[in-house]
Amino acid sequence: MKRLAAIALLVPTIALAAVMSPVEKLLGSLEANYASRTAAFSMRLLYHNGDEQRTAELEFFSSGADRSLITVKNQGGRFLRLADKLLIYSPAANRPVKLSGRVFERSFMGSAFSFADLMLTPSFSGSYTGQAVTSETIGIVVPQGTGEAVEKRDCIVVQIASRMGPLAYRREIWIDREINMVVREKTYSLSGRHLKTIEYGDFRKAKKRLYPAYLRAEDHGRSAVSLLFVDVVEFDKTLPAGIFNP
Amino acid sequence: MFALAVKNILNTFRGWVALLGFSIMVALAVLSWSLVREISTGALNNIAYYRSGHLRVVDRRFSDQLLPLNRAFPKYLEVEKIAAQYPGIKAQAERIEVRLLLQHQGRSAQARGIAIDAIREHPPWRTLAGRQVGVSDKELVIGARLAKKLAVGLNDTLTIVTPNSLGSLAVFDLKVVGIFSSGSTTIDESYFFFPLAAAQSAFDLNGKVSEVVIYLRDARLAGEAAEFINAELGRVAPGQFKVIPWERDEAVVWLEKGELIGWLVGGLCFFLGCTIIYNFFSAGVAGRDPEIAALKRLGVKKGEMIRLLIIEATILGLLAGAIGGLVAYVAAQFLSGQQISIGWMNLQYVQTEIEIGPRLPDLLKGIVGSVLFSWLGIILPAWRGVK
Numbered sequence: 001m002k003r004l005a006a007i008a009l010l011v012p013t014i015a016l017a018a019v020m021s022p023v024e025k026l027l028g029s030l031e032a033n034y035a036s037r038t039a040a041f042s043m044r045l046l047y048h049n050g051d052e053q054r055t056a057e058l059e060f061f062s063s064g065a066d067r068s069l070i071t072v073k074n075q076g077g078r079f080l081r082l083a084d085k086l087l088i089y090s091p092a093a094n095r096p097v098k099l100s101g102r103v104f105e106r107s108f109m110g111s112a113f114s115f116a117d118l119m120l121t122p123s124f125s126g127s128y129t130g131q132a133v134t135s136e137t138i139g140i141v142v143p144q145g146t147g148e149a150v151e152k153r154d155c156i157v158v159q160i161a162s163r164m165g166p167l168a169y170r171r172e173i174w175i176d177r178e179i180n181m182v183v184r185e186k187t188y189s190l191s192g193r194h195l196k197t198i199e200y201g202d203f204r205k206a207k208k209r210l211y212p213a214y215l216r217a218e219d220h221g222r223s224a225v226s227l228l229f230v231d232v233v234e235f236d237k238t239l240p241a242g243i244f245n246p
Numbered sequence: 247m248f249a250l251a252v253k254n255i256l257n258t259f260r261g262w263v264a265l266l267g268f269s270i271m272v273a274l275a276v277l278s279w280s281l282v283r284e285i286s287t288g289a290l291n292n293i294a295y296y297r298s299g300h301l302r303v304v305d306r307r308f309s310d311q312l313l314p315l316n317r318a319f320p321k322y323l324e325v326e327k328i329a330a331q332y333p334g335i336k337a338q339a340e341r342i343e344v345r346l347l348l349q350h351q352g353r354s355a356q357a358r359g360i361a362i363d364a365i366r367e368h369p370p371w372r373t374l375a376g377r378q379v380g381v382s383d384k385e386l387v388i389g390a391r392l393a394k395k396l397a398v399g400l401n402d403t404l405t406i407v408t409p410n411s412l413g414s415l416a417v418f419d420l421k422v423v424g425i426f427s428s429g430s431t432t433i434d435e436s437y438f439f440f441p442l443a444a445a446q447s448a449f450d451l452n453g454k455v456s457e458v459v460i461y462l463r464d465a466r467l468a469g470e471a472a473e474f475i476n477a478e479l480g481r482v483a484p485g486q487f488k489v490i491p492w493e494r495d496e497a498v499v500w501l502e503k504g505e506l507i508g509w510l511v512g513g514l515c516f517f518l519g520c521t522i523i524y525n526f527f528s529a530g531v532a533g534r535d536p537e538i539a540a541l542k543r544l545g546v547k548k549g550e551m552i553r554l555l556i557i558e559a560t561i562l563g564l565l566a567g568a569i570g571g572l573v574a575y576v577a578a579q580f581l582s583g584q585q586i587s588i589g590w591m592n593l594q595y596v597q598t599e600i601e602i603g604p605r606l607p608d609l610l611k612g613i614v615g616s617v618l619f620s621w622l623g624i625i626l627p628a629w630r631g632v633k
Binding site for chain 2: 049052088090092093094095097099103106107108109110111219222224
């Protein structure tokens with residue numbers, strides 16, 4: 001009886017693995033590199049408003065795939081994501097504002113990064129279907145912050161298309177063959193317009209996990225470029241109780 | 247002859263009826279002109295203040311639409327300096343205009359927000375409660391109907407959520423410090439005003455505005471002024487700015503048509519009055535055949551008889567003008583302040599609450615018109631009478 005049950009459980013798993021394309025397998029393995037129980041980052045976001053350069057000191061916390069929080073230390077304000085809801089605590093408003101829908105596609109504090117870029121856990125296999133694979137060698141930034149020194153890396157280029165809903169666009173991702181992390185991604189609108197490029201560099205290790213300490217985003221629609229430097233990272237840390245309470 | 251003329255009019259029942267009928271027609275004509283003039287003046291004032299100034303300087307690429315916040319321009323002082331070269335400038339002011347969703351305790355309404363410099367602009371509205379907005383505090387003055395729709399009162403706080411100039415979200419509170427009535431339903435139910443400095447800070451637009459509005463000493467020179475400033479701006483910043491005179495507003499074109507209709511209605515009233523005069527004198531002349539024959543026998547000349555009829559018509563016209571003016575004035579007192587329904591016309595800036603009260607020029611026009619039309623009315627009867 002137990003054997004029958006085991007076989008019954010095993011058959012769909014084997015069948016699923018058998019029908020998964022190599023691209024989907026690749027995306028599945030990639031996603032595993034980004035998953036963590038909890039994460040806490042200290043970051044600096046450099047962005048521009050016209051000629052004025054601004055720096056936002058951010059603290060990021062996440063728990064699982066559904067909850068994340070960013071507090072802006074030097075300007076005030078908090079952004080709390082609970083699944084598909086975004087709560088904004090602005091220093092200029094005396095009550096939080098709850099939003100949902102396409103709000104995650106909006107610019108984060110006017111930078112070239114969106115709320116989705118910073119607050120959503122990367123999901124490749126669940127949300128996208130792989131379409132095409134090529135190879136390319138590209139340069140990625142090695143030292144933190146300078147943006148000058150680059151290292152040539154051998155990458156797999158995968159074109160992925162959104163399966164549904166709010167992620168209604170096509171993406172192209174460059175996956176480093178050696179570290180199996182995304183080092184560049186380009187997003188396109190449904191009409192094929194190039195919306196944004198994000199480059200990841202200065203990969204470092206924390207608790208045997210790799211993470212990019214340097215991110216550069218270019219919003220082609222607004223011609224805006226922003227940089228994000230990750231200064232402190234702690235994975236699987238016990239976060240303060242109630243930190244994600246609205 | 248004057249006494250005879252008065253006697254001929256007032257000694258007959260027909261004379262009184264003619265006087266009454268003509269007076270009513272004069273009253274309707276005067277009311278029609280006053281109504282059209284007040285609607286037109288009110289609407290033009292509303293357009294001048296709430297929409298465009300007499301001239302509006304905007305980004306050329308977005309001249310026919312609300313300027314996206316990320317296109318707000320910082321060089322407004324240079325624009326104002328250039329515009330000031332035109333001699334007829336009365337005032338200039340900068341604004342930021344936004345359309346956004348206002349929410350309050352589960353109620354929401356689409357609204358048009360105008361951020362103004364309260365020192366340089368003095369809104370023409372009637373403050374129903376509270377005060378005018380300050381210079382930089384996060385506060386607003388809201389249209390009475392919009393306030394009612396959102397169920398907000400003085401000192402309530404509205405939380406605004408809207409995209410800012412950087413494509414992110416602006417979330418900020420504005421406290422209600424005043425409630426206004428402009429007299430226009432559309433404005434009262436969709437406009438609010440807040441300080442320019444507060445808007446610049448909330449929308450990340452430090453030192454930038456979305457338009458410059460210019461007021462002229464003589465609004466009729468807007469076209470000429472626009473041409474002058476456009477040329478000067480084109481020399482300094484080619485292809486960047488566009489100066490739009492207020493006559494180009496669609497509502498102004500509609501108002502011109504409305505004014506024409508008002509004049510036609512007034513003219514029609516006088517024409518009807520003219521037929522009343524014609525009837526009175528036609529019947530009068532026919533009934534007075536023996537009197538006319540006796541006068542002829544006594545040696546009274548045709549010219550003198552015509553003069554008698556003209557004096558009668560003039561007296562009738564003057565009396566009808568005076569009575570009609572008085573009736574129009576009294577009727578206006580009852581009609582003023584009433585809400586008129588003009589929703590079908592879809593004119594955004596037209597006053598729906600107006601003061602019709604005929605002014606002296608309307609009354610004078612009424613009297614002169616009634617005399618002229620009564621002269622017109624006697625031409626045929628007089629010609630037949632003295633033939």
